[in-house]
Amino acid sequence: MQLSKSTEHYISYFIDHFSKFYTKSPKHKQQELDNIYKKFFFKLVAAEKAVKALKYKNGSLVKIVNEEDIPYTELLNSNFIPDYIKKYINSRAIYYIVFNNKIAGKQITIYFVLFKNSDIMNIEHYESYVKLMLMWLHMSGLNTTHCLKQLKIYCYMTSYLKVLPGSILTTLSADNCNSAITYSCKENNEICIYRKEEFFKVFIHETFHALGLDFSRVNDKKLNDNLKSLFPIKSKININEAYCEFWATIINNIFVSYTLLDHKKINDFILYLDFFNNFERIFSLFQMYKILRFMGLFYSDLYNNTSTSIYLRHHMYNEETNVFAYYIIKTILFYNYEDFIILCNSMNINTFRFSGYSGNLTRIYDFVKKHYKNPKMRENMIDIKDIYNELIDDDKKENDKLQVNKKHTKKNNRKIIGTTRMTLTEL
Incomplete structure (x- = not known):
C-alpha cells in the first residue's frame, strides 16, 4: 500500500512551509518520545505476527x-x-x-x-x-x-x-x-x-x-464545564471526542509509517512517524483556521474578553456536531503532540487507553489551559493565514489568466479550501 493521491496532493501545499512549523524538541524530550515510539513499533511487529498466525x-x-x-x-x-x-x-x-x-x-x-x-x-x-x-x-x-x-x-x-x-x-x-x-x-x-x-x-x-x-x-462533565470557562461558546465541548480524534490521528500515522517501510527498521519508523505527525500539526492548524474563518471568527475570538470577541463568538459560533472538539481542542492537543503523548504515557497503562481515574481528567484540563494560548501556535496561525490567502490569490490569478503553480490550479485549490476532513495522511 502507498500514500493516497489525495495525501500526496495535500502535502504539496505545505511542504515549502514545513520549516516554519517544525520545532526541534530538547534532547531529553525527544529521547522520551522515541522510547514511546519504539514501544509502538514492537507492538506493531507483534500484532503483525499475531494476525499472520490467525491465517x-x-x-x-x-x-x-x-x-x-x-x-x-x-x-x-x-x-x-x-x-x-x-x-x-x-x-x-x-x-x-x-x-x-x-x-x-x-x-x-x-x-x-x-x-x-x-x-x-x-x-x-x-x-x-x-x-x-x-x-x-x-x-x-x-x-x-x-x-x-x-x-x-x-x-x-x-x-x-x-x-x-x-x-x-x-x-x-x-x-x-x-x-x-x-x-x-x-x-x-x-x-x-x-x-x-x-x-x-x-x-x-x-x-x-x-x-x-x-x-x-468516567464522568467528564466537570472537565467539559471547566473548558467552557476558557472558551465561553455555544458548544457542549465534548473533549472525549477530541481525545479520540487525537489518538486516532497518531495511530493512523503509526500504521502508515510502518506500512510504508520497505525494511522494518525502527529508526526509519521513528523518522517517518515524526514526518507525518508534523504535517498533521500543520494541517490541523489549517483546518481550524478555515473552520473558524467560515464562521467569521479568528481563534482569539474564542477566548478574548474584548467586546468585539464576546459579540462575535456569541453571534457567529454555531455547530450541530462536535466541531469544537474535532477542530479546535484536537488542534491544541496536536500542536503540542509530543507533550501530550508523554502525558498520556505517564497516566495511562498502555499510553492511549484512558485510565478511569478522575484526577487524569484534571491533568488533561491543565494541559489545555497551559497550551491554548501557546505563543508559537498563535504565531503559526499567522503563517496559516498567509498560506490560505496564497490559495485565494492563486484562484484570482487563474481567473485573470496569470502565472500560477500548475499543480495548484483553481480546481485543486477549491478541494483543499473546501475540505473538512480532519487528517492529511491515508493509504
Whole structure:
C-alpha cells in the first residue's frame, strides 16, 4: 500500500512551509518520545505476527441483487447519517465483501459494501485494510477489554467527501464533519462507517468508543464545564471526542509509517512517524483556521474578553456536531503532540487507553489551559493565514489568466479550501 493521491496532493501545499512549523524538541524530550515510539513499533511487529498466525481468510464477494441483500445495521437509521447517503447506499450498492475472524476469542465480522465496478477489481486493497484493522484490534488490547464479545464493522465505501457548506448561513453539522457512528462499550457492538474518505483513521476513532478506550467509564462533565470557562461558546465541548480524534490521528500515522517501510527498521519508523505527525500539526492548524474563518471568527475570538470577541463568538459560533472538539481542542492537543503523548504515557497503562481515574481528567484540563494560548501556535496561525490567502490569490490569478503553480490550479485549490476532513495522511 502507498500514500493516497489525495495525501500526496495535500502535502504539496505545505511542504515549502514545513520549516516554519517544525520545532526541534530538547534532547531529553525527544529521547522520551522515541522510547514511546519504539514501544509502538514492537507492538506493531507483534500484532503483525499475531494476525499472520490467525491465517485469516480471504473475503467472500457477494453480489447485491435487491436492497434486502445489503448488509444492514440499525446504526444506518441514525440522524447523524445524511439522508442522501442512506438513499445512495440503498439504491447503488452492487457488491459486498465479508471477512470473518476471531481475535482474543472475540468474533470480528467486517463488511465492505461497494458501489463501483472498479472497486471489485481491487479486492486486494480491502484485504490489506482488513490486515491493518485486525492488527489494530490486536494492538488495542482487545483481549483485556470487557466492553464486547462480538464486533461487526459495516464499511459503506461511498465517495461522498466532507466539505464546507456552500453558504455561510449554514451551520456545520454531521453532513460536513462526521463519517461514522458506533455504540459506547456495548457487548454485541457495531461500527457503521459511511464514507471512504479517511476510512482507516475513522475506524480507529470509532474503536476508541466501542472498546472503551475513551472517557466513557468516567464522568467528564466537570472537565467539559471547566473548558467552557476558557472558551465561553455555544458548544457542549465534548473533549472525549477530541481525545479520540487525537489518538486516532497518531495511530493512523503509526500504521502508515510502518506500512510504508520497505525494511522494518525502527529508526526509519521513528523518522517517518515524526514526518507525518508534523504535517498533521500543520494541517490541523489549517483546518481550524478555515473552520473558524467560515464562521467569521479568528481563534482569539474564542477566548478574548474584548467586546468585539464576546459579540462575535456569541453571534457567529454555531455547530450541530462536535466541531469544537474535532477542530479546535484536537488542534491544541496536536500542536503540542509530543507533550501530550508523554502525558498520556505517564497516566495511562498502555499510553492511549484512558485510565478511569478522575484526577487524569484534571491533568488533561491543565494541559489545555497551559497550551491554548501557546505563543508559537498563535504565531503559526499567522503563517496559516498567509498560506490560505496564497490559495485565494492563486484562484484570482487563474481567473485573470496569470502565472500560477500548475499543480495548484483553481480546481485543486477549491478541494483543499473546501475540505473538512480532519487528517492529511491515508493509504
